[in-house]
Amino acid sequence: MQTIDLVPADPSAGSTAPVDGAIWPDTVEPSVLAALDPGVSDALDRAPDVLVIGGGMLGLATAWQLRLAGVERVVLIERDRLASHASGGAGALITPGTRPWEDPPAVAALAVESAQLLYAFDADCGGATGLRSMDMLTALPFDLPDGFDPAPPTERIDAAGMADVEPELRGAVCGLLVRDQAHVNPLRYAAALAARGGTAATGVSARGFDVDAGRIVAVRTSHGDFTPGSVVLATGRTGLPRPQIPERWVKGHLIGTEPAPFRLRVGLSTPNGLVVQLADGRLVTGGTRHEGDESVGADPVTTDEIAAHLATLLPAARGLRVTHRWSCFRPATADGVAVADRVPGTDNAWCTAGHDAIGILMAAVTGRILAEWIVGGERPDRAAALAWDRPVPADEASE
Numbered sequence: 001m002q003t004i005d006l007v008p009a010d011p012s013a014g015s016t017a018p019v020d021g022a023i024w025p026d027t028v029e030p031s032v033l034a035a036l037d038p039g040v041s042d043a044l045d046r047a048p049d050v051l052v053i054g055g056g057m058l059g060l061a062t063a064w065q066l067r068l069a070g071v072e073r074v075v076l077i078e079r080d081r082l083a084s085h086a087s088g089g090a091g092a093l094i095t096p097g098t099r100p101w102e103d104p105p106a107v108a109a110l111a112v113e114s115a116q117l118l119y120a121f122d123a124d125c126g127g128a129t130g131l132r133s134m135d136m137l138t139a140l141p142f143d144l145p146d147g148f149d150p151a152p153p154t155e156r157i158d159a160a161g162m163a164d165v166e167p168e169l170r171g172a173v174c175g176l177l178v179r180d181q182a183h184v185n186p187l188r189y190a191a192a193l194a195a196r197g198g199t200a201a202t203g204v205s206a207r208g209f210d211v212d213a214g215r216i217v218a219v220r221t222s223h224g225d226f227t228p229g230s231v232v233l234a235t236g237r238t239g240l241p242r243p244q245i246p247e248r249w250v251k252g253h254l255i256g257t258e259p260a261p262f263r264l265r266v267g268l269s270t271p272n273g274l275v276v277q278l279a280d281g282r283l284v285t286g287g288t289r290h291e292g293d294e295s296v297g298a299d300p301v302t303t304d305e306i307a308a309h310l311a312t313l314l315p316a317a318r319g320l321r322v323t324h325r326w327s328c329f330r331p332a333t334a335d336g337v338a339v340a341d342r343v344p345g346t347d348n349a350w351c352t353a354g355h356d357a358i359g360i361l362m363a364a365v366t367g368r369i370l371a372e373w374i375v376g377g378e379r380p381d382r383a384a385a386l387a388w389d390r391p392v393p394a395d396e397a398s399e
Contacts (some may be wrong), residue, residue, distance in 0.1 A: 005208040014296040015249045015329035016036045017087035018080045023324040025190035028146045035191040040201045048075040051228035053206045056087040058352045059234030061367035063197030069371040074198030074199035077207040081377035083190035089328030091274045092186040092360050095136050096176035097153050106385035114365030117247050130185030137266040139172035154178050168314045201275040233351040236331035249329045251293050253302045255285030262316050272309045285310050298327040312374040320378045332356040
């Protein structure tokens with residue numbers, strides 16, 4: 001029997017702290033917030049078929065997909081409340097059409113599959129995720145090379161056509177328009193998943209594992225031991241030795257404003273981040289990338305810079321009061337591609353980690369891949385794109 005103790009979280013590191021100050025709690029009813037913090041029941045199943053550790057969007061989607069796959073007893077534990085970290089602080093755009101610019105083809109295909117799963121889920125639960133369809137414009141302050149011809153569904157927009165796409169926009173030289181993308185409310189989506197993913201318990205921290213002959217036979221937690229059939233680690237970063245693909249935290253800042261006196265026709269993406277308008281007229285903007293900064297909370301200088309950029313990008317937004325400022329930590333990998341794989345040296349433990357800024361987009365398909373693997377016993381072919389032991393360029397592996 002091998003005992004593995006988990007290192008306690010450093011309370012002084014921002015990446016361990018729940019998101020504070022985000023706009024999303026002010027956009028949902030008290031019942032949604034209550035659903036995200038169910039606490040611990042005395043009747044909690046201590047020997048579930050699958051124990052999911054981590055209550056962000058990846059853990060919640062995995063629990064949901066396990067239940068869809070016929071797993072009867074699924075328990076999810078989270079040390080804080082559900083969606084309390086990056087999942088509850090994200091901009092929450094669903095933009096599979098932009099992924100071919102960023103990801104390998106196999107990963108971009110997974111993004112399309114994941115979005116389709118989300119759309120079907122939202123329809124099945126009566127719009128509970130807050131899903132809204134929108135076109136997405138990537139606005140660039142420089143011209144693209146002559147002859148650059150993006151594949152459908154992306155359309156290249158020149159300077160003359162930008163005003164027709166978004167009249168409020170200034171300073172863009174050209175753009176890439178992708179029709180029929182979407183946005184979700186991250187807290188509504190998390191609560192809808194939790195309602196369909198077995199039993200969730202909050203305020204429960206995993207402390208260690210007992211491993212026997214390559215199987216996790218017990219999970220020690222702050223609320224007693226569990227003896228699950230299988231385990232899924234969905235805590236953002238694995239925290240396990242993985243020299244091939246180093247992990248890191250990327251700190252991002254966002255702000256929210258009071259309602260704007262105009263309606264954007266599209267969602268916006270720029271080199272400085274995103275801009276999305278909520279149904280009530282408020283703007284959410286930001287999405288900075290700072291590595292090596294694990295300070296707690298939003299930096300006022302950075303959020304002021306985001307507000308200044310918004311006013312330059314959308315002059316009609318100048319003077320809007322900033323009502324919310326927040327930061328969150330995205331778990332990332334050196335090569336920019338997430339992991340969804342079996343934990344090395346075990347035959348009943350899996351992990352998902354490193355989804356960076358697209359965890360909400362990729363949650364559904366990642367959960368489906370893991371559920372198929374756990375239930376069927378064989379790795380799905382498309383899981384190879386998210387493999388633990390994939391090659392990583394030498395300059396990235398040395399980070």
